[in-house]
Amino acid sequence: MAPDQNPFAPPESEPELADAFKPAVTTKKSHSLGWIATRWLVVCAVSAVPSFYLGTEVSKGQFAAMTLGILIFAAIYIFLDCKTSGLPFRQNRLCVITLRMVYVTRMVITVIFPIAMFVDLICGLTSVACTETIFGSRAIQTFPGALFTTLLQGVMLNLVLAIYGLLVIGLVMLFAPLFRNGSVPSHAPRD
Secondary structure (H helix, E strand, C coil): CCCCCCCCCCCCCCCCCCHHHCECCCCCCCCCHHHHHHHHHHHHHHHCHHHHHHHHHHCCCCHHHHHHHHHHHHHHHHHHHHHHCCCHHHHEHHHHHHHHHHHHHHHHHHHCHHHHHHHHHHHHHHHHHHHHHHHCCCHHHCHHHHHHHHHHHHHHHHHHHHHHHHHHHHHHHHHHHHHHHHCCCCCCCCC
């Protein structure tokens, strides 16, 4: 033992990562474009129901503009999913768990209408106020104004989802060591 080394320090070894932080084994073939497109179209359509419901009254029936805004977000998700699905960070179990939890939770909350309505209402009112401030009080009732408002609300809702995703990552990182190797670790001393 070197004289400047602490005799009570644990032996040096490489820290073992919990299974949740290890890259997933990628032996599966990636999903087809059709499957990815269907998944994101369903996620975006289900998630947009509260906003669409609230927006029809405010925009005086600008269905086409709101639908186009939803399709733009679906196209962005499809593009990003296709471009990043093979990257190492997307193969990481932590990322996979987080993305699934965030979007499944968003869709479940949408089905439980009042909860989703509150989040969508706050983001919707903020985006309507921004549109009216920038383009005038009647802009929301035009196609470009309704499209801008839909896109702005989508950006706000995605920011909310990103913040929620950070909370999910924190919880997964906190509890992942408890489930290492499929069992709860014991606190018994090692030999």
